[in-house]
Amino acid sequence: MTSSRWVFKQLYDKGLVYRGVKVMPFSTACNTPLSNFESHQNxxxxxxxxxxxxxxxxxxxxxxxxxxxxxxxxxxxxxxxxxxxxxxxxxxxxxxxxxxxxxxxxxxxxxxxxxxxxxxxxxxxxxxxxxxxxxxxxxxxxxxxxxxxxxxxxxxxxxxxxxxxxxxxxxxxxxxxxxxxxxFCWRSDTPLIYKAVPSWFVRVEHMVKKLLDNNAKCYWVPEFVREKRFGNWLRDARDWAISRNRYWGTPIPLWVSDDFEEVVCVGSMAELEELTGSKVTDLHRESIDQLTILSRCGKGKLKRVSEVFDCWFESGSMPYAQVHYPFENRRDFEDTFPADFIAEGIDQTRGWFYTLLVLSTALFGKPPFKNVIVNGLVLASDGQKMSKRKKNYPDPSLIVQNYGADALRLYLINSPVVRAENLRFKEEGVRDVLKDVFLPWYNAYRFLVQNVQRLHKEENIQFLYNESTAKLSGNIMDKWIQSFTQSLIQFFKVEMAAYRLYTVVPKLVKFVDMLTNWYVRTNRRRLKGESGMEDCVWALETLFSVLFSMCRLMAPFTPFITEMMYQNLRHLIDPASVEEKDPGSIHYLMLPQVREALIDSRIESAVSRMQSVIELGRVIRDRKTLPVKYPLREVVVIHQDSEALQDIQSLQKYIVEELNVRQLTLSTEKDKYGIRLRAEPDHVILGRRLKGAFKAVTASIKELRSEQLETFQRTGSIMVDGHELHEEDLRLMYTFDQTSGMGTQYEAHSDAQVLVLLDITPDQSMVDEGVAREVINRIQKLRKKGHLVPSDEIAVYYSSEPAGDYLDKVIQAHTDFILATTKAPLKPYPVPKNASIIVQERTQLKGSDLDLTIVRGVEICTAPLTGPVCAYVNLKVNLSNKHGKTLLVNSGASPTEMNAPDALMCPYINLQLINASPAECHSGGMGTLLLANPVGQNGLHYPGLLTETAKMFGLRGRRLKVYMDEDFTEGMSDLKLIPPQLGGTECWKCTFHVVPSSASMVPL
CATH class of the missing domain: 3.90.740.10 (Valyl/Leucyl/Isoleucyl-tRNA synthetase, editing domain)
Structure with missing residues (x-):
């Protein structure tokens, strides 16, 4: 309060305060006049x-x-x-x-x-x-x-x-x-009236030029606010009515005579004590209204005026009042004024921004801030102001509960609000951010973690990222996403330094799409290790590097999900590569530095061209209702630039895979395929604009030659019958010359740079493959429904009814293809009665009922084991535990015979686990047990068989029973010996049943 009084005293001493009668906006609910800028707020x-x-x-x-x-x-x-x-x-x-x-x-x-x-x-x-x-x-x-x-x-x-x-x-x-x-009154939301009332004013009209000059020294984002909205307001600035007829508020420090001829302005508590002769400890009305000052002109006692300050006067005094200037912190204030940064809503161009500038200009002759970010207003979905009384907005706590705070933050910060435009808030927009940005982003992160775990489980390779030792991948998509990331970091730093949030966040959101829908999608097989371990590690290192950089860039905007990801990703960083101690939070990390050596504009351009081809091909498929699951024979790409065709050629395998075509053909000659351009007018737009000339112009448009339309495609305008037409006036379409015969074979689409033709002629083998892909899709969706991860080992059973129909034949013909894609054995019904069923479903496909059941385990045999259960094998002595008896074969196959002359002969027995899954990181339902270890212990009793079997399947501490058949009818005697040497034709079928423990709720 004392600083606000000091500000007013300075204005009074400069002759900028006066009392007058003016017609003012008046709030009848608040019983007080308002300033002209307050009246414009509602x-x-x-x-x-x-x-x-x-x-x-x-x-x-x-x-x-x-x-x-x-x-x-x-x-x-x-x-x-x-x-x-x-x-x-x-x-x-x-x-x-x-x-x-x-x-x-x-x-x-x-x-x-x-x-x-x-x-x-x-x-x-x-x-x-x-x-x-x-x-x-x-x-x-x-x-x-x-x-x-x-x-x-x-x-x-x-x-x-x-x-x-x-x-x-x-x-x-x-x-x-x-x-x-x-x-309307911005406080009470009641209609204002205008009436002539006496008020105290601060002179503003005389310093309009100085206000404009100081405004020009500030950096505004967006820039148009400075020159247009705020600049126009300053040009029409009027004297500021700073008095309010209220009880609550900071009392105006003026003591006046009854005729207002003598006025004393008090600028501090000490001065008030001196003039009144009373001790002052509180400057509110109830403490000072009764204080009087003796007149120096013989007018008796001077009394304080009844008005209080306009609250905006105190807001404008904030820079000084917050540090109690000039009574304290004088040096600190003078070293930090003007402020480096301020941000507020567009309505504050007639509020806080304005009062700050008026007082700063009047007191110091300079602006109060250097950089300003102006945001728009968040309105209700109907365009009205959000109102607690009307309750015309969704509950913010429910929005956060349903979609998360990060989704709400990103929705707002990626909206017109950051461009000083208003936003009609819609809950659907927050939901779309969650669906289109966060879920794909999280899935990419989860995909990385799953494949790091898979790499360790299957290959015993511990993934640790070290930026300094990571090899640069030769894969073009790795190079592209690394280049794209570094270009983004470079752009981010430049734009953030200029406070242009409205350019930064859309780029970050686009990057999520590039990462998830392009890089991860086109490299998922590499990331799964299907192209070799070295290539897999390259892809994982690339994905980790990009995700880690992205989290650091997104952290200011989405602090919660980035922190969650960081807490997991940090454990994948090689400790040897970290120079400083891990800060423990992503929000303590510096932004990533640009690695300019990784930026390759040529590769970025090449991938952009590839994306255009794929997107055009997808449009054609959508137009002709041809799902991507169904392969097509050929895609033809026509481009006039041979360099562009080379770029597309270098990414051929991705185009072929994403469009699911057999062949890619490149050409510079569209005439070879009988391609022509034709134009259709936009009847609504041209009809409204051309009126009577519309009919004649429409006829002329349809007569335009393909060459003329190609020029129009490049320039964006064309003259027709004396009228200049633009892109919004015409719709261009590719057609085939009827004499070429290509119209029935190909469908065309273009983006004015590249022309794509898709061979849409049907082929039965391709249709069959498409149906097989549909089956794969149903299996993968069922896998997801069962909450399975890629490393879970399963088997899939199916049944198609009626049996022997088209769908059944397709599945039988494509069993290997389905197995290669799903990485799960596919077997016809029935499902073994002792199988551990995870999830099952009946669905419709191609007019048939398709039943799918997913069971746990790599494979569960229902047929007798081929060959004798016990046999001999040539085995090299290379066991890790030479004193044990167990040799685990995860695939369920017998040990491979080795024909080396120095190999030892060793008898073994195949073991099969029926009603449970292996544990302790073991996998597989079959294994091999040596009956005579050439360098270990020989001979095996029944208890030893149980011990070795439990060790083989990771079931230590569980009770096992051994049966000679899969139906558990013929048990093995507890006293029966398993001889160290077996010969002749005796065969045992050793099948193991796990007895449920007391902790088990259901039988295994």
């Missing part, structure tokens, strides 16, 4: 009365002037009528009687409720400058006793009664309603 479209009233002339009551108004309540205060001497008026009585000049008239409707009315009345001495304002409306907006017919009525409520009185007294010419924009 305009609404309303329906008001629209009436025309007649006013008889004094010199001839048979002649009346008529005036129009939307505020009937102002009529009782009319003092005069005003006309424009430059205009020509007419007398009317059913028809025009006599035109005459406005200079011959002396009147037009004037009252003291509008600023221009007040000015004209003063100019023509209708009222005196020093006379009290004539205003028969009290501070609550009710008529006083002077208005005898409507005394005590609220002015807006009195409108209908005034109209009734006018009609009864023959003064009403016309009555109706009118929709217009009207100011």
């Amino acid at each position: 305009y609404k479209d309303v329906q008001d009365p629209s009436i025309i009233v007649n006013f008889p002339l004094l010199e001839d009551e048979n002649v009346c002037l008529i005036a129009w108004t939307t505020t009937p309540w102002t009529l009782p205060s009319n003092l005069a009528l005003c006309v424009n001497p430059e205009l020509i008026y007419v007398k009317v009585k059913g028809y025009i009687r006599l035109p005459f000049s406005g200079a011959d008239l002396t009147a037009a409707a004037l009252c003291l409720f509008l600023q221009d009315d007040y000015r004209v009345c003063m100019e023509y001495d209708i009222i005196q400058r020093d006379s009290p304002p004539i205003c028969p409306v009290d501070s609550s907006g009710c008529f006083t006793s002077e208005v005898t017919h409507f005394a005590g009525q609220y002015v807006k409520d009195a409108d209908k009664n005034i109209i009734k009185w006018l009609k009864e007294n023959g003064r009403l010419v016309s009555a109706g309603s009118f929709k217009h924009s009207y100011p």
Whole structure:
């Protein structure tokens, strides 16, 4: 409060404070005038009365002037009528009687409720400058006793009664309603009125040029706000009414005589104590209103004025008040003023931004800030302001609960709001951010983690990322995503330094699409290790590097999901590569530095061209309703630039895979394929613009040659019958020359740079493969439904009804293809009764019922084991545990025979686990047990068989039973010996059943 008083004292000492009577926006709910910029903060479209009233002339009551108004309540205060001497008026009585000049008239409707009315009345001495304002409306907006017919009525409520009185007294010419924009109080949301009231003002009009000069020194984002919205407001700046007729607020530190001739402004608590002779500890009204100051002019005691400061005056004093300047922290304030940065809503161009600039300019002659970010307003979905009273917005806590705080943050920061434009908030927008950005991003992160775990489990390779030792991949997609990432980091730093959030966040969102829908999608087989371990590690290192950089860039915008990802990704960083101690949070990390050596614009351009080809091909497939699952014979890419074709050729395998075509053909000659351009007019746009010429121009458009349209495609405009047409006026389509015969084979689409033709002729083998892909899709969806991860070992059983139909034949013919894709054995029903079923489903496909069941385990044999259960094998002594007896064969196959002459002969027995899954990171339902270890212990009793079997399948501590058959009917005797040497033809079928433990809720 003391700093605000000091600010006011400086203004007063500079002669910038005065008391005057002006027509001001007045809040009848708050009983106080508002400043002109406050009145502009809450305009609404309303329906008001629209009436025309007649006013008889004094010199001839048979002649009346008529005036129009939307505020009937102002009529009782009319003092005069005003006309424009430059205009020509007419007398009317059913028809025009006599035109005459406005200079011959002396009147037009004037009252003291509008600023221009007040000015004209003063100019023509209708009222005196020093006379009290004539205003028969009290501070609550009710008529006083002077208005005898409507005394005590609220002015807006009195409108209908005034109209009734006018009609009864023959003064009403016309009555109706009118929709217009009207100011409401920003605090009480009630209609404002305008009335002449005495107020204290700060002079602003004299320093408009200085305000504009200081505004020009500030860096505004977006820039148009500085020159347009804020600049225009400054050019029309008016003196600032800083007094309010309220109790609560900072008291204006003015002590005045009864006639207001003597005024004392007090700028500090010490000065007040000195002038009043009283100890002052509190500057609020209840503590100082009774204090008086002796007049130096013999006018008795000076009393404090009743008004308090406009709250915006205190907001404008914030830079000084927050540090108690100049009473404390003087050096700190002077070293940090003006502020480096400020951000607020677009409405503050007439609020906080304005008051800060006015006071800073008046006090110090310089702007209060250097950089300004202006955001738009978040409105309700219907375009209205969000209102607690109307409850026209969704509950923010439910939005955060349902979609997460990050989704809400990104929705807002990637909206027009950051461009100083308004946003109509829609919950669907937050949901779309979650669906289109966060889920794909999270899936890419999860895909990385899953494949790192798979690499360790299957290959025993511990993935640790070390940027300094990571080899540069030769894969073009790895190079592309690395280059794209570094270009993004470079762009991010430049744009963030310029505070342009509206360019940064869309790029980050686009990057999520590039990473998930292009890099991960086109490299998923590499990331799964299907192209070799070295290539897999390259791809994983690339994906890790890109994801880690992306998390650091996105952290300021989405702090929660990036922190979650970082807490997991940090464990994949090689500790030897970290120079400094791990800070423990992504928000303590610096932004990534640009690695310019990785930026390759040629590769980025090549991939961009590849993306164009793929997207055009997808459009053709959508247009012809050809799902990507169904392969096509050929895609033809036509481009005039041979370098572009080379780029496309270098990425051929990705185009072929993504479009699911057998062959890619490149060409520079579209005539070879009989391609022609034709144009169709936009009937709505051209019809509205060309009117009568539309029919002739339409006919000429259809006659345009392909060459002319190609030029139009490049330039964006064309002259037709003297009319210049643009891209929005025409729709271009590719057609085939009927004589070429290509129209039935190919479908074409183009983006004005490249032309893509897709061979859409059907082929039964391709249709069959498409159906097989549909089956794969159903299996993968069922896998997801069962919450399985890629490393889970499963088997899939199927049944197609009716048996032997088309679908059944396709599945049988493509079993190997389905197995190679799903990495799970595919077997026909029935499902073994002792199988561990995870999930099953019945679905419809190609008119058949398809039943799918996923069971746990690599493979569960229902047929007898081929060959003897016990046999001999040549085995090299290379066991890791030479004293044990177990040799685990995960695939379920017997140990491979080795024909080396020095190999030892060793008997073994195949073991099969039926009703449970292996544990302790073991995998596989079959294994091999050596009956005689050449370098270990020999001979095996029944208990030893159970021990070795439990060790083989990771089931230590579980009870096992051994059976000689899969139906568990023939058990093995506890006393039966398993001899170290087996010969002859004796065969045992050793099948193991796991007895449920006491902790098991259901049998395994």
